[in-house]
Amino acid sequence: MSNKNRSEMNKIEIPKELSDRSRIGIEKAKMEIGKSNKKKWLAFATPGIAAIIALGIAGPGLLSNKPPENPVIQTVKTSHAFDVTDPQRLVGWADNVFVGKVIKMSGTSEERGMLETQFKVEVAENIKGELQDEVTVNQQGGYEGQNLILVENDHLLKEGESYLFVSRKNEEQDWHTVVPVYGDIMIESEAHKEEMLSKYKKAYQEEIPFE
Amino acid sequence: MLKLIKKAQKGNDKAFLELFQQYEQDLYKMAFIYVKNQNDALDVVQETAYKSFKSIKELNEPKYFKSWLIRIAISCSLDILRKRRKVVPLKPDFDEFISGAVDEDLTSEITLKGLIEELREEEKSVILLRFYQGMTLREVSETLNIPLGTAKTILYRGLGKLRKDLEGDEANEQ
Numbered sequence: 001m002s003n004k005n006r007s008e009m010n011k012i013e014i015p016k017e018l019s020d021r022s023r024i025g026i027e028k029a030k031m032e033i034g035k036s037n038k039k040k041w042l043a044f045a046t047p048g049i050a051a052i053i054a055l056g057i058a059g060p061g062l063l064s065n066k067p068p069e070n071p072v073i074q075t076v077k078t079s080h081a082f083d084v085t086d087p088q089r090l091v092g093w094a095d096n097v098f099v100g101k102v103i104k105m106s107g108t109s110e111e112r113g114m115l116e117t118q119f120k121v122e123v124a125e126n127i128k129g130e131l132q133d134e135v136t137v138n139q140q141g142g143y144e145g146q147n148l149i150l151v152e153n154d155h156l157l158k159e160g161e162s163y164l165f166v167s168r169k170n171e172e173q174d175w176h177t178v179v180p181v182y183g184d185i186m187i188e189s190e191a192h193k194e195e196m197l198s199k200y201k202k203a204y205q206e207e208i209p210f211e
Numbered sequence: 212m213l214k215l216i217k218k219a220q221k222g223n224d225k226a227f228l229e230l231f232q233q234y235e236q237d238l239y240k241m242a243f244i245y246v247k248n249q250n251d252a253l254d255v256v257q258e259t260a261y262k263s264f265k266s267i268k269e270l271n272e273p274k275y276f277k278s279w280l281i282r283i284a285i286s287c288s289l290d291i292l293r294k295r296r297k298v299v300p301l302k303p304d305f306d307e308f309i310s311g312a313v314d315e316d317l318t319s320e321i322t323l324k325g326l327i328e329e330l331r332e333e334e335k336s337v338i339l340l341r342f343y344q345g346m347t348l349r350e351v352s353e354t355l356n357i358p359l360g361t362a363k364t365i366l367y368r369g370l371g372k373l374r375k376d377l378e379g380d381e382a383n384e385q
Contacts, residue, residue: 008323009343012240013249021253022235023228025260030224033265 031111071148076114076141082210084182087203093210094183095169096129096176097200099193101162103134108142109173115149117142118175119157121165127200128207136175137165139184151180162187164196216273219264227264234277235260238284241343244326244335245288255291259284278354281344285336285355292332325373334369337362 082089091097100121107118121137139157141150150156157163166183167176178184187193218226235256242255262283270279326335333355340351352362 008326009240009244011323012243014236014239015249015253017253018235018239018256019232021257022231022260025257025262026224026228026231026264029261029264030222033222 068143068146068148071143072146073148073150075150075152084179086208087200088206088208089210090166090179090182091128091200091203092207093168094128094166094179096131096167097127097165097204098123098129098131098167099125099127099162099164099187099197100131100135100137102137102157102159104159105157106136109138114140115142115144116140116177117156119159121163124162125197127164127197128204131176136173137167138170138173138175138177140177140180154180154184155186157184158186162193164193164200166200212276213273216267216270216276219267220270224264227267230276231260231263231280234280237344238280241281241339242284242288244339245285245332246291247327251291255284255287258287258290262287277344278346278350281340282354282356289332322373329372330369333365334372337365338369338373341366 082093084090100123103120103122105117106120109116109118117139119137119139120134122134123131137157139154141148141154141156143149143156148156164185164187165176165178167178169176185196187196212230215226215230219230238259239252239256242252242259243249246252246255259280263280270276326338330338336355337351340346340354341348346354348362348366349359351366352359355362357365
């Protein structure tokens with residue numbers, strides 16, 4: 001290679017922000033890779049994501065510990081890659097099926113293209129998988145200012161309540177994302193809990209793996 | 212380096228950043244030759260970082276990592292130029308320029324101004340890869356995904372232009 005050539009190229013001044021721009025590009029890609037991975041494992045197509053983005057969720061207030069008293073509920077439609085109303089298929093798709101009590105809301109995230117809320121949950125009983133002690137459950141939706149964004153027919157998890165959760169593990173974030181509606185069933189009574197345990201244990205025995 | 216590439220392919224962004232930063236200056240300088248200004252050249256580097264990390268999993272041959280980055284950077288530079296012009300440059304008529312007579316020694320006289328001002332994009336690509344990156348003509352043709360003969364043609368045509376430019380400058384000086 002010609003030295004003259006190289007020295008000509010070396011006349012081009014390197015701006016100070018060059019490394020920062022490399023980093024920004026990589027971070028942007030990382031964020032999008034995370035999004036697409038989540039889309040794959042969650043196996044949901046959510047046309048509502050676009051709607052949510054259009055609603056202009058960006059902004060502060062997502063981490064508010066004091067939710068608005070009368071939030072305006074905005075729902076997002078979803079379509080699923082399998083029949084989520086079929087417990088055998090639902091359990092077959094899930095990494096974990098368990099009963100747990102919601103301790104508190106622990107955070108929100110928008111990194112993956114949709115508002116999501118995380119909760120600390122104390123595990124009471126495992127049906128599928130072996131979770132222990134306290135885990136982070138991630139639910140699509142959450143508070144945004146005066147609005148409560150929810151996946152259609154879903155309810156935001158409530159502190160102090162127990163639920164039967166059907167979830168998939170997000171290794172990157174170390175949290176368990178629940179299936180809207182069919183994967184966060186509120187336990188109404190001890191009898192209801194027994195009924196759910198029995199129903200989902202049976203479904204686990206006869207699960208239909210997701211392919 | 213192989214280790215870093217493997218890590219990056221598993222999604223490790225820090226490993227990829229470490230790799231990418233070894234080449235960012237070269238990529239920036241190449242981009243500058245195309246887009247001719249600092250802002251756009253920085254955009255090219257950012258976009259190259261973005262696209263390359265997104266598709267690093269698809270890189271089958273880690274030894275071609277650098278050529279692969281360069282190819283992405285060239286493609287990003289051309290995208291910017293296309294947007295700027297709103298017109299896609301036409302493919303040149305290669306045969307018109309075929310000439311085996313151009314002496315590659317002329318490369319010692321390549322000037323930055325000549326590279327930036329006188330050459331078409333494809334000529335910049337071939338000349339930069341051949342003389343700045345030190346690739347063989349075969350490597351150049353593989354990197355740009357063009358036939359070897361075409362790479363040769365473009366090289367000679369580009370060098371021919373630079374010679375004319377040089378002769379013009381010398382005449383003006385006399």
